[in-house]
Amino acid sequence: MANMALEKVRMPEQAADERNRNFGEVALGYDADMAAEEAGRCLSCKSRPCVAGCPVSVAIPDFIALLAERRFDEAYAKISESNALPAICGRVCPQETQCEQLCVRGRKGQPVAIGRLERFLGDRRIAMDAEAESSGAGAEAGGMASAAAGGAAAADGAAAVLGGAVQTGAGATAPSGADGEGAASVAVVSDGAEGMAQASAGTAPSGGADGAAGAAGGVAGESAAQASAGPAAPGSRHADDAPAFAAATAAPAAPAGRKVAVVGSGPASLTCAGELAKRGCRVTVFEAFHVAGGVLMYGIPEFRLPKKLVQQEIGQLKRLGVSIELNAVVGKTLDVADLKGEGYEAMFIGTGAGLPSFMRIPGENLCGVYSANEYLTRVNLMGAHRFPETDTPVKRGKNVAVFGGGNVAMDAARCAKRFGADNVYVVYRRSEKEMPARAEEARHAAEEGIVFRFLSNPVRILGDGNGWARGVECVRMELGEPDASGRRRPVAVKGSEFEIGADTVVVAIGQSPNPIIRAALPELKTHSWGGIVADEATGATSVAGVYAGGDAVTGAATVILAMGAGKAAAKSICEYLAAGGSMALETAG
């Protein structure tokens, strides 16, 4: 008999007046009893509307049924079939507009807390892995992970394991000049925005990694099976279930041993890399920053998504044999011709939307004015909240104004509060109803003392005469007719100007795709706003063998949509390689 309670089992949270003074996680997660109790609320209905609401089609009722029976390992494996990052998605997915919105239980009362259940299973697996590693059971796996994080030796180690894993038969691929052994390669490149991680030191010529791997390309079904089983074998104790980044879907025709480059290391790239590795590809992720994870590391704050958790998920990926080359900006440090020369035969671009937009109003270059990207990067990636223990400072304003109404604006405002600001204002030009932030994020922000100034539009930032911001001049807005987005267009009310005192201003009105890769690869067709033109279903771009997905294609969206795109592109890349494709700089179609 299902648990017919109308409300979700409550998830413990840090108290608002406590948490707004620390960077610890706000929502503390279910324990096993809470999770099993909540899982009991699922009716296992035949229509399964929730699955249709999930961008990666997680078998939601199935994993919940296993969870309700406390078959936690099986429940985790069930999610892993289609979701690479359950611990992350459980935290940052907008479930209220996806799976949970469609839940039958939501017609009367609250829907099943699908996100919280997903998070519980993801966290449980990560905790088990960490425990096993520290107790030595995972010594081999741990060794791999740390090797991959290191320098030149890391690249060799990772490639060797992967190579071992994909020892296959007939070399069906064209020998590539760069690789001594004639294996084909695939590189995954993510840069700036979404992908910020490149693993092994740039000083390690990838030729070395190639040389270490003894893989030969193969397309036979047998080698595919071997390849997909293989990567888990050398290091993971979970050879039977799917590692975090790779869904355990049946491998299609094998691109085993062929090299794919993934550009960027955000959610789209990590998912793509995991899927490719799972299918036996030799994957290198190229990341511009000194740490992998993209927006998961630089963008989303610690109190919403612990960075340790992201790195643990990336550790899983390395265990699959994925190499990560840090400090590598594709389009600057190396280009597509270089990748081709190094034997990569396909490429995925998951570089996200990292170019910040500004208001283009007077005073925006005053000291104390930040883009949300800068403000959040200083804190999340560079640890400015621990300055001077770390070396990167950030202004700790007394009065902070944040422009915008999305999740990024909420994140910035909540960081400012945690720095001890007396007043933090979110200045948004429409009303609460139109605000794009998740309801839960806005609620958390309000609980923590953030003040919302709706229907207010900044028109200039006021200086103090010494080059620093001292306030914001705004104008009141009213809502007129719906615009192209379907939201009512805000119109300025004449003569309604007013001031907000602020020594720090954070502009969080959106980001667009980074221009570096399109400047370096002019054959790549892009939209006027900077997004890469890519087939929605396959991720194929205008360049043969080059695929793209995530925010780099869609503009700023969600983690889960990026993951869905990465997954779809991995499938297409495998099909492309299996059909004998090898990235060329010719324009397709």
Place this chain on the structure above:
Amino acid sequence: MYKILRKRELNASVKLYEVLAPRVAKKARPGQFIVLRARDGGERAPFTIADSDAASGSVTIIVQEVGKTTRLLGTLGEGDGISDFVGPLGLPTHFGGARKAAVVGGGLGSAIAYPQARSLLEGGAEVDAIVGFRSRELIILEDELAKASTRLFVTTDDGSSGRKGFVTDALRELIEGGAGYDLVVAIGPPIMMKMVCELTRRHGIKTIVSLNPIMIDGTGMCGCCRVTVGGQTRFACIDGPDFDGHEVDFDELIRRLAMYRADEAASLERWRDHVCRLEGGAIG
């Protein structure tokens, strides 16, 4: 880690590092820069590429010790590693077919002026290098600059070597003496670049400056390095670092560079205390 292959002291506070970074070395062009983190937990700081050698995989940067990061670098020796080293970033300098150029460097800017002068000279231009320092003992790269230019002019503020005065004094004399420059490249402290640009604007000589705002990622992601050029906001990391000097709002650049001065001083102080406790005051 990125290994330091060679380290050379150019003067008491300026050091040259050749760093093993083959991918960067292969792509580097004059005018571009790298971003490094000296250690784990360190800040990301940009440095202009002074030289590079694709064959040996080395990239040369020249660093003046002013804050914590640069002093921390100074404690590293040959064989030691730099945590992170990414590049080449920014756009290479475009000289636009200059035939007679003045390359003006102020202090450490001379180190960055050097590859620019060499590149112009190799491109067939006649190059006057004008470099200025506070006094004789701070002069760097004199031999290299002499080789990279047609004529080298050294100025010192105190007259202890070369011409007494500022680089702008020497440049003014050369221009008024009929040097006939079609391009001036100015690299150094923002106030020096501003003064050079005011001079060349009066004479209608195209002037390229290389800007050095605070950066984090160096790839256009944060917007920290934004500068106003011709009334438009530009990102120095992806649109620059070179800009038309006559269009740059130098006063804004100077203010933004000073944004974290108090934090930087506190960070340096804290580090000095720490090092003093550890090593009995070995660091000045």
